Amino acid sequence: MSEKKNIMKLITPWMIESGPEGDVVLSSRIRLARNLEGRSFPAHASVSEKNAIRDDIKKAINKKEFNFLELEDISPLERENMMESHLLSPQIIASPEGRGVAIAKDQRSSIMINEEDHLRIQTITPGLDLKTALIKANSIDDDLESILNLAFDEQLGYLTAWPTNIGTGLRVSAMVHLPGLTLTNNLPQLLSSVSQLGMVVRGIYGEGTEALGNLYQISNQRSLGRTEEEFLSDLATAVTHIIGEERKIREALKQKSQYFIEDKVFRSLGILKEARVISTNEALALLSDVRLGIDLGLINQDLKPIVQGLMQIIRPAHLQKYMGNTLEPELRDYYRALVIREELAREG
Amino acid sequence: MLCEHCNLNPATVHFKSVIDGVVQEKHLCQNCAEETGQLKIFNLSNPLGSFFETLLGSMELRPTLMSSKCKACNITFEEFRQSGQLGCPTCYREFREELRPILKRIQGDIVHKGKVPKRAGGKLGVQRKLENLREELKNLVSLEEYEKAAKVRDKIREMEKEAGGESGE
Numbered sequence: 001m002s003e004k005k006n007i008m009k010l011i012t013p014w015m016i017e018s019g020p021e022g023d024v025v026l027s028s029r030i031r032l033a034r035n036l037e038g039r040s041f042p043a044h045a046s047v048s049e050k051n052a053i054r055d056d057i058k059k060a061i062n063k064k065e066f067n068f069l070e071l072e073d074i075s076p077l078e079r080e081n082m083m084e085s086h087l088l089s090p091q092i093i094a095s096p097e098g099r100g101v102a103i104a105k106d107q108r109s110s111i112m113i114n115e116e117d118h119l120r121i122q123t124i125t126p127g128l129d130l131k132t133a134l135i136k137a138n139s140i141d142d143d144l145e146s147i148l149n150l151a152f153d154e155q156l157g158y159l160t161a162w163p164t165n166i167g168t169g170l171r172v173s174a175m176v177h178l179p180g181l182t183l184t185n186n187l188p189q190l191l192s193s194v195s196q197l198g199m200v201v202r203g204i205y206g207e208g209t210e211a212l213g214n215l216y217q218i219s220n221q222r223s224l225g226r227t228e229e230e231f232l233s234d235l236a237t238a239v240t241h242i243i244g245e246e247r248k249i250r251e252a253l254k255q256k257s258q259y260f261i262e263d264k265v266f267r268s269l270g271i272l273k274e275a276r277v278i279s280t281n282e283a284l285a286l287l288s289d290v291r292l293g294i295d296l297g298l299i300n301q302d303l304k305p306i307v308q309g310l311m312q313i314i315r316p317a318h319l320q321k322y323m324g325n326t327l328e329p330e331l332r333d334y335y336r337a338l339v340i341r342e343e344l345a346r347e348g
Numbered sequence: 349m350l351c352e353h354c355n356l357n358p359a360t361v362h363f364k365s366v367i368d369g370v371v372q373e374k375h376l377c378q379n380c381a382e383e384t385g386q387l388k389i390f391n392l393s394n395p396l397g398s399f400f401e402t403l404l405g406s407m408e409l410r411p412t413l414m415s416s417k418c419k420a421c422n423i424t425f426e427e428f429r430q431s432g433q434l435g436c437p438t439c440y441r442e443f444r445e446e447l448r449p450i451l452k453r454i455q456g457d458i459v460h461k462g463k464v465p466k467r468a469g470g471k472l473g474v475q476r477k478l479e480n481l482r483e484e485l486k487n488l489v490s491l492e493e494y495e496k497a498a499k500v501r502d503k504i505r506e507m508e509k510e511a512g513g514e515s516g517e
Contacts, residue, residue, distance in 0.1 A: 035437055037437055038420070038436075038437070038438075039436065039437075040420075040421045040435055040436045041433065041434065041435060041436055043431070043433055044421055044423060044433075044435040044436065116433075138463070141463075142466065145465045145466065145467065146466070146467075149467075150465055151437030152464070152465050153437075153440060153441070153460075154460075154475075155458070155459055155460060156440055156451070156458070156460055157460030157462060157463075158460075158463075159434075159437040159440050161433045161434060162432065162433055162434075163432075163434065163447065163450065163451055163454060163455075164454055164455075166440070166451070166455070166460075167455065167460045167461075167462060168460070168462035168463065170462070198456075222454070222455050222456055223455065224451070224455040224456075224457060224458065224459075224460060225455055225456055225457025225458065225459060225460070225461060226457070226461055226462070227461050227462045227463075228462050228463060230461075
């Protein structure tokens with residue numbers, strides 16, 4: 001491990017930054033779905049049509065700000081790595097033909113090409129800061145629109161492959177860490193009330209993915225009939241409510257079950273510091289406990305960037321990139337434990 | 349209650365259908381429901397597609413609709429019903445009427461109130477104004493307010509000239 005790269009260099013910078021309400025909200029995200037007029041949506045387009053669409057979009061993308069990549073040119077491991085960094089969706093990495101991605105130099109903005117729609121503009125900010133993300137997404141959209149003829153209908157708004165995205169083409173989401181609500185079994189009830197407000201809760205990589213490490217993505221369900229700002233403020237209201245509930249429960253846990261919660265946090269830290277073989281899921285669950293310990297003031301704040309970094313680096317593709325080669329799953333579990341031990345030991 | 353079809357297993361799947369006002373109930377076990385194809389709409393491999401199938405099942409549709417094609421991308425309404433995805437932007441215009449109740453169900457509202465592309469914004473703005481003026485003209489003529497009507501007509505001509513000039517550039 002002496003030739004090991006610096007762990008932080010492999011981590012998406014925004015992921016270890018803490019933003020507003022950073023004790024509960026990891027990041028805010030905006031997605032705008034856009035399509036070109038006169039072209040079939042990707043699911044119905046032939047590879048040659050998709051290539052033509054990609055070429056048109058490539059010309060419209062600001063080369064100073066974005067690195068443009070054709071997915072066929074990226075190795076499967078690298079694609080998976082980009083998915084773990086939230087730059088690509090699980091759907092797009094399986095079949096790369098005719099698809100592409102443009103990634104901003106700061107990795108806070110990206111544009112997926114020919115995923116479910118011709119264009120998926122995505123912006124991310126640390127913590128709860130949806131407005132900054134929307135302003136950025138709008139400016140990318142304005143730049144593209146000045147060159148591309150986007151499909152738009154006066155009544156239905158921006159036209160998208162799925163009728164669930166028409167209108168604004170907007171998905172606003174916040175990634176939240178809810179160990180308190182999960183631990184006390186309060187989550188199902190809260191989530192059902194959130195869904196009544198028109199919000200959806202998903203796992204960490206979006207649609208159809210599971211919740212790992214007590215991380216959840218909360219986003220709007222509808223996209224038509226309201227302005228972007230209204231959708232934003234609806235989500236912010238729901239998320240603010242969830243933050244309040246999570247904090248209340250954390251405080252109560254600390255007051256009423258101090259020994260229980262301290263035991264849980266330090267036991268998890270102990271396992272992470274000593275384990276020799278560990279799966280992604282177990283590691284994420286334990287890191288979630290340690291993160292909770294940091295946010296409750298039981299563990300030194302200095303450990304937070306390390307914990308946030310580990311939450312990303314221990315995922316299969318990142319781990320393999322970090323180790324510099326592809327690893328069998330059993331070996332991965334061994335090296336994962338090794339990386340965690342070394343990083344935690346570094347902080348004393 | 350036992351399954352009406354095989355009379356062996358307990359009935360766990362219950363259907364109620366209303367056709368021309370006649371209510372029919374069916375009580376089947378899981379196996380028979382699958383075999384007779386009654387469970388097809390609950391297949392969750394494509395939740396949205398099956399949702400549309402269920403939704404469309406409750407609507408009155410013109411008989412030729414399922415086989416009618418989008419003139420731009422050639423997908424049929426039947427294909428949309430199965431996949432839940434449209435083929436291209438033109439599909440929304442071709443199937444506008446049929447999509448309206450579906451969109452209303454999933455989106456709640458069917459009028460876009462958000463961002464408008466700057467380029468379309470200019471054109472759309474003029475079109476909207478023209479529509480309003482033509483409506484006003486009609487009203488004025490019916491009220492026999494010919495003097496005012498003439499002014500509105502001149503305004504319309506002026507705007508049409510400008511819009512035409514722009515698109516010709």
